Amino acid sequence: MVTIFRRALLLSAAIAAPALGQGFENLEMLDSRVAAALGANVGEPGGPAAPLDRRLRLAACPEPATIEEPAMNAVTVRCPAQGWRIRVPLAGGGATVTRAAAVRAEPVIRRGDQVEVVALSRSFSVSTTGIAEQDGAPGDRIRVRTERRSAPFIGQVTQDGRVALPGFN
Incomplete structure (x- = not known):
């Protein structure tokens, strides 16, 4: 009887393990979307300064997260449906304003x-x-x-x- 209970417990744990990761946003995919929206990869001027912290546990967004235009040397990524928002710092040479940029075309x-x-x-x-x-x-x-x-x-x-x-x- 105890052996059957142990096997059932192990089986239920094995089935539940993949389901645990399904409730969170895929950070690798989010990293690539941010880099594509900025037109620069991680560490490149104008791109994200670093990859997203893999310790983040963002609720999975039912629709693609929105990526706003760069402001104050960072870009905002948000999921209105889940209510989360993160700011991703940009690498040097990104959206910083210089005197030359102040004279806009x-x-x-x-x-x-x-x-x-x-x-x-x-x-x-x-x-x-x-x-x-x-x-x-x-x-x-x-x-x-x-x-x-x-x-x-x-x-x-x-x-x-x-x-x-x-x-x-």
């Missing part, structure tokens, strides 16, 4: 403009249209939506007035 995209969103690669290019949620000069990162109800994403304004998705080159 004239925006080529205005909030509400319909823009061409492009993903460019050496072997292909894909484009669609979106609506700009911010003004943007060439080189600026702005929020864009492809549909009214879709989550915004961040792209970089090009010289010709298009918005390029980060992570493609």
